[in-house]
Amino acid sequence: MSTAIDLNGVAIWKSLIDRGQQKALTDALRRVAEHAPFRQYATPGGQRMSVRMSGAGQAAWMSDRSGYRYAALQPNGESWPEIPGQLLEIWRTVSGVARDPDTCLVNFYGPGTKMGMHQDKDEADLSWPVVSISLGDDALFRVGGPRRGGKTQSIWLASGDVAVLAGKARLHHHGIDRIKSGSSTLLPKGGRLNATLRVAG
């Protein structure tokens, strides 16, 4: 394993996942989406998010007018599918902790979608790391610090890159400014998939 790039404390492992493994992960996420269809959630303020989300694990992250939260059931009342084993293996390689994640959020970015700057702070214990895996089109990832509005640094995340938010960077603000449509041939219909593993508690 090569060394990670440090982006404001966030570790970026470039090309950690080879093309064959990227295809296997894509297939695994497609099976997740067969059980938990991609949905466009509303923020608590009532804005529709542009990113489409699915999930896996004991509970999965969702949002609606009553707030951001981890829910044990999908909006249709069904449980979430299991976290694919290939994702758990990546977590065990890069997380640096002995415990497995209990939740996976799957984001799909079509053309023109983005994710505003935010902190990941809906988990019960914020000392566990967050591991994020990028598949498909390149995405411009921006990382700031613990306070909103601070200095930021950006990097293009490509298919097969893995980002780890841990330690002092765990609560750093971050977001996706834009997607470079057509930059990857991994997903037959284009776009970007991002799987984020966490211990939600």
Ligand code: MD6
């Ligand atoms: C994304 N990622 O890459 C959005 N959160 O599509 C995140 O919001 C994120 O990449 C926590 C840790 C790593 C991440």
Ligand code: FE
């Ligand atoms: Fe995040």
